[in-house]
Amino acid sequence: MSNVLSVSGLSKTYDSGFQALKNIDLEIEKGELFALLGPNGAGKTTLIGIICGIVNPTTGTVIVDGHDIISDYRAARSKIGLVPQELSTDAFETVWATVSFSRGLFGKKPDPAHLERVLRDLSLWEKRNSKIITLSGGMKRRVLIAKALSHEPEILFLDEPTAGVDVELRRDMWRLISSLRETGVTVILTTHYIEEAEEMADRVGVINHGEIVLVEEKKELMRKLGRKQLRLCLQHPLDAVPESLASYELELSADGSYLTYTYETAQNRKGITSLLHDLTEAGIRFSDIETRESTLEEIFVSLVHEAA
Numbered sequence: 001m002s003n004v005l006s007v008s009g010l011s012k013t014y015d016s017g018f019q020a021l022k023n024i025d026l027e028i029e030k031g032e033l034f035a036l037l038g039p040n041g042a043g044k045t046t047l048i049g050i051i052c053g054i055v056n057p058t059t060g061t062v063i064v065d066g067h068d069i070i071s072d073y074r075a076a077r078s079k080i081g082l083v084p085q086e087l088s089t090d091a092f093e094t095v096w097a098t099v100s101f102s103r104g105l106f107g108k109k110p111d112p113a114h115l116e117r118v119l120r121d122l123s124l125w126e127k128r129n130s131k132i133i134t135l136s137g138g139m140k141r142r143v144l145i146a147k148a149l150s151h152e153p154e155i156l157f158l159d160e161p162t163a164g165v166d167v168e169l170r171r172d173m174w175r176l177i178s179s180l181r182e183t184g185v186t187v188i189l190t191t192h193y194i195e196e197a198e199e200m201a202d203r204v205g206v207i208n209h210g211e212i213v214l215v216e217e218k219k220e221l222m223r224k225l226g227r228k229q230l231r232l233c234l235q236h237p238l239d240a241v242p243e244s245l246a247s248y249e250l251e252l253s254a255d256g257s258y259l260t261y262t263y264e265t266a267q268n269r270k271g272i273t274s275l276l277h278d279l280t281e282a283g284i285r286f287s288d289i290e291t292r293e294s295t296l297e298e299i300f301v302s303l304v305h306e307a308a
């Protein structure tokens with residue numbers, strides 16, 4: 001397993017005395033798509049800012065593809081493409097000029113063929129001679145991505161790539177991000193849209209109050225997402241769950257009036273049918289049944305809440 005980014009013991013205390021990051025450890029594998037989730041003010045932008053050399057860390061180290069971000073700044077920075085939320089400069093430049101300039105900033109030799117590929121992939125080729133100020137909001141977003149890809153980075157950071165964009169552009173962005181990943185580029189994105197993480201990420205990290213509270217494979221999160229609960233309201237309270245039902249790992253409420261069965265959606269129906277059969281066999285009658293499902297959103301909110 002090769003890590004393209006290694007963050008260890010990273011902390012940031014701003015001059016105001018506010019500690020925005022607390023002892024962050026994070027390993028990102030080459031070629032993965034990692035989604036960093038967190039509520040407003042959690043520290044996402046600070047973390048990305050440090051990795052990209054915009055913010056100085058207070059303690060800790062960051063190694064980008066073998067290069068320390070402080071002692072080997074130039075090499076580390078050239079491995080990274082950053083797509084910020086907003087385009088702040090270059091309004092009167094053409095698309096082509098701004099993208100060429102971005103490449104030059106990283107000391108890369110001009111490569112018009114590469115820039116043409118990037119602009120074509122982003123449906124910007126026809127607009128190459130247009131001034132940025134004349135482009136729509138969606139096109140400007142595409143320019144930000146083109147700039148970030150101009151110097152052929154190994155790692156692409158996207159900060160809230162789809163915040164405030166329409167559905168069509170969001171779909172286009174998702175497609176583009178997936179295809180980048182296929183070319184071996186490591187993609188790290190921050191997002192408020194859990195759906196986005198769910199759709200695209202290999203792994204998900206949750207940051208809250210400057211701490212990483214969870215890093216997990218998306219499939220594992222989906223397993224949690226797929227968990228359902230069946231709650232049976234009993235006609236007669238029980239003192240204990242009968243031995244014959246032990247395999248279902250039922251939970252009996254403190255007053256003995258409810259049984260809760262937690263199961264994976266993938267194996268659902270058969271389990272429920274046999275549970276209901278075995279309950280009848282055991283002479284247990286119930287007056288009501290409720291089901292509920294935990295969503296990724298709920299998991300996220302509860303994680304963020306726990307750490308509060």
Ligand SMILES: Nc1ncnc2c1ncn2[C@@H]1O[C@H](COP(=O)(O)OP(=O)(O)OP(=O)(O)O)[C@@H](O)[C@H]1O
Pocket residue numbers: 014015016018019020038039040041042043044045046047
């Ligand atoms: N220059 C600064 N001086 C003092 N505090 C700062 C500075 N920059 C950020 N902070 C604080 O650090 C915390 C983390 O901010 P950061 O921008 O990293 O969060 P975020 O997770 O990116 O939030 P959002 O999703 O709202 O962009 C916030 O409480 C913010 O107010």
